[in-house]
Amino acid sequence: MATHILAIDTATEACSVALWRDGEIFTQYAVSPREHTRKILPMVEQCLINAQLNLQHIDVLAFGRGPGSFTGVRIAVGIAQGLAFGADLPMIGISSLLTMAQGAYRQSGVEKVLVAIDARMGEIYSACYQLKPDGFWQGEETEAVLKPEQFLTKINGLSGQWAIAGTGWSAYPILRTTNLNLLESSIYLPDAQDMLLLALQAWQKGKTVKVEEAQPVYLRNEVSWKKLLGR
Helix, strand or coil: CCCEEEEEECCCCEEEEEEEECCEEEEEEEECCCCHHHHHHHHHHHHHHHHCCCHHHCCEEEEEEECCCHHHHHHHHHHHHHHHHHHCCCEEEEEHHHHHHHHHHHHHCCCEEEEEEEEECCEEEEEEEEECCCCCEECHHHCEEECHHHHHHHHCCCCCEEEEECCHHHHCHHHHHCCCEEECCCCCCCCHHHHHHHHHHHHHCCCCECHHHCCCCCCCCCCCHHHHHHC
16 A cells, blocks of 8 residues: 655755655755745645645655754644644654754765754754664664754764764864764755655654644753744
8 A cells, every 4th residue: 555655844944845655755845044934835735746646645744843943843843733633644753853864874875973953052953873774763862952062072972984964063163073984964954855764664663643742842942032033
């Protein structure tokens, strides 16, 4: 039986939608700060049109649960809940950081990935992931909001070659002073196409939630009002 997955992410400056139609992928992606609310639904519609499907054909709806911009994460959760409620779909929340690790792996084939997104206020959203032999990632427990110096100390306890992803590496050059062998990627922001395989794995294991159970993940309670105004 064919599996159809719709994924949306607006957690950062990037706004993206992707659709899995039994292995075939349809995507829409744009870096468009402050325009997510206007763009996301037309992008969903375009993906459905390109795949020759409608929302009733979708089996599960995946959303970027964060961390990221407070407003961006709320948009993703709210839009996803609205779509899922209207079509009676189960939902899967995918970490924005893990999505980026999947993207770096897709690009480089490196099974160890360090993710750092500029969280402003002198901090980064960070995580260290490793791909297990069974095809699942480990490391979601490492997701944290840290000072760059704290993350540097953390990763200096690792070894070997690691792919890197996220805006944090350019925002805080101190991270590059690590003794690790770093492999560059062009994954700076989450892309919904990299949520699809993660969502498929979760779907196959029955790890879905009801619409009312879908929750954002901010990693920190303090919200930068300067950041909110800047969105």
